[in-house]
Amino acid sequence: MRDYPHQLEIQPLTKPPCASIRVPGSKSITNRALVLAVLTTWNEETTLIGALRSEDTELMIAALQKLGFQVSADWDSAPPTLIVCPPSTAGGNYPPYAADLFVGNSGTTMRFLTVLVTTGRGQFRLDGVPRMRQRPIGDLLEALSQVGVEAHSEAGNGCPPVIVNGKNFWKGDRLSVKGDVSSQFLSALMLVAPIACHEDWFTIEVPEKVVSRPYIDMTAAMVRAWELPMFPDGTGFKTHHAGAHGYSCGVDVYRIEPDASAASYFYGVSAITGGSVTVPDLPSDSIQGDIRFVDLLEQMGCKVERKHTEITVHGGPLRGIDVDMNDISDTVMTLAAVACFAEGPTTIRNVAHIRHKETDRIAALAVELRRLGVKVEERADGLTITPAPLRGALVQTYNDHRMAMSLALVGLKIPGVIIDNPACVAKTYPRFFEDLVLLR
Numbered sequence: 001m002r003d004y005p006h007q008l009e010i011q012p013l014t015k016p017p018c019a020s021i022r023v024p025g026s027k028s029i030t031n032r033a034l035v036l037a038v039l040t041t042w043n044e045e046t047t048l049i050g051a052l053r054s055e056d057t058e059l060m061i062a063a064l065q066k067l068g069f070q071v072s073a074d075w076d077s078a079p080p081t082l083i084v085c086p087p088s089t090a091g092g093n094y095p096p097y098a099a100d101l102f103v104g105n106s107g108t109t110m111r112f113l114t115v116l117v118t119t120g121r122g123q124f125r126l127d128g129v130p131r132m133r134q135r136p137i138g139d140l141l142e143a144l145s146q147v148g149v150e151a152h153s154e155a156g157n158g159c160p161p162v163i164v165n166g167k168n169f170w171k172g173d174r175l176s177v178k179g180d181v182s183s184q185f186l187s188a189l190m191l192v193a194p195i196a197c198h199e200d201w202f203t204i205e206v207p208e209k210v211v212s213r214p215y216i217d218m219t220a221a222m223v224r225a226w227e228l229p230m231f232p233d234g235t236g237f238k239t240h241h242a243g244a245h246g247y248s249c250g251v252d253v254y255r256i257e258p259d260a261s262a263a264s265y266f267y268g269v270s271a272i273t274g275g276s277v278t279v280p281d282l283p284s285d286s287i288q289g290d291i292r293f294v295d296l297l298e299q300m301g302c303k304v305e306r307k308h309t310e311i312t313v314h315g316g317p318l319r320g321i322d323v324d325m326n327d328i329s330d331t332v333m334t335l336a337a338v339a340c341f342a343e344g345p346t347t348i349r350n351v352a353h354i355r356h357k358e359t360d361r362i363a364a365l366a367v368e369l370r371r372l373g374v375k376v377e378e379r380a381d382g383l384t385i386t387p388a389p390l391r392g393a394l395v396q397t398y399n400d401h402r403m404a405m406s407l408a409l410v411g412l413k414i415p416g417v418i419i420d421n422p423a424c425v426a427k428t429y430p431r432f433f434e435d436l437v438l439l440r
Helices: 027-040 055-066 107-119 138-145 184-196 213-225 260-273 289-300 326-339 352-356 361-371 401-411 422-427 432-437
Strands: 007-009 018-020 046-049 070-074 081-085 097-102 121-127 150-153 162-167 174-176 202-205 231-233 236-239 253-255 276-280 303-306 310-314 322-324 346-349 375-379 382-386 418-420
Touching (some): 027 046, 027 070, 027 184, 027 213, 055 422, 097 107, 107 138, 107 162, 107 184, 138 184, 184 202, 184 213, 184 236, 260 289, 260 310, 289 303, 289 310, 289 326, 326 346, 326 401, 352 361, 361 375, 361 382, 361 401, 401 422, 401 432, 422 432
Parallel strands (some): 046 253, 097 121, 322 346
Antiparallel strands (some): 046 081, 276 310, 303 310, 375 382
């Protein structure tokens, strides 16, 4: 992990960049791949190529190792690689046995492991930092109770710490889970259901709209890539036990795409500066929904070149847009930074769920953009950003990696922008500020 100062002043670019930036592997894909690998690596090892090394992924790896799974990392290889070995050949154990797990502020680690340990034996406790203890998980615990799992919020408030009593398998042939707070609840169930269910067919019902739907599509695509059964069924999914119906699950090698959310910051630089930035190895048909961020930049006036192996964004005169970002909400803050330099207001809608992320991202954005001179109207489900003369300022990050990376973009055009706690980018992109320098 990089050693950043307590505060970092962003130096404005002297000319529009023309650059190719290779961003790290996707955090969302890496953590999903780790769960799928440990659940299916029974005979042959699984190699994950292009994995992300970050705070979130290292928390996931450490927790899996504590559960007895055999995960080793070669971070110095190019690209970085993770190897998951079969428990029987590497001295590990499956199913996992009782453990006390620390997940920091990693939402995917908390939600995915809460479901994974239901396949274990004994009592598991999952806890994190103070902010994690404010992030909701009650809907997921309620869903697990429908299949006989004893899982509860230790504080009784629907938030971590979480206590789970592993039962090895789920009872019954269906459960229902809400998806209006976090798509990770449904993703967690989809990753584990083919291993945990023991009925001929098992249905995961979703009675209402799911936020961040592309992450569900990503999960479904990855489950199928592991040769596990996962079929759309109305608004939900249908599966069956991995050993039934002739299925032979698992993969030997899985390649992890570059992180589309991370790429959004460099595409945002193109938009703000009028430059040109290419992110290699990020395909236009990526399984990541956030690849669609470039569509919004195109609507604002940028030129986008899409190739099978890379995407390039060329900046141009920007105009404000009105957009529903529910499906790509991790890029809300990137768009907010770009909107500061557009002609006319930009309105972002239908993202109320991002108030439950690493921080209340709607409120935090409103406060910090106003600090930089922008006019902001905050609403329950989004905000409207009206450009105004910008000024430098010390901006707070709320220990939220996306706040730090997004607000840094403003400093590439406006002198005097100082990022407080820049080290918080370690959560998903430890070398972000070093890569930002490559644009010069």
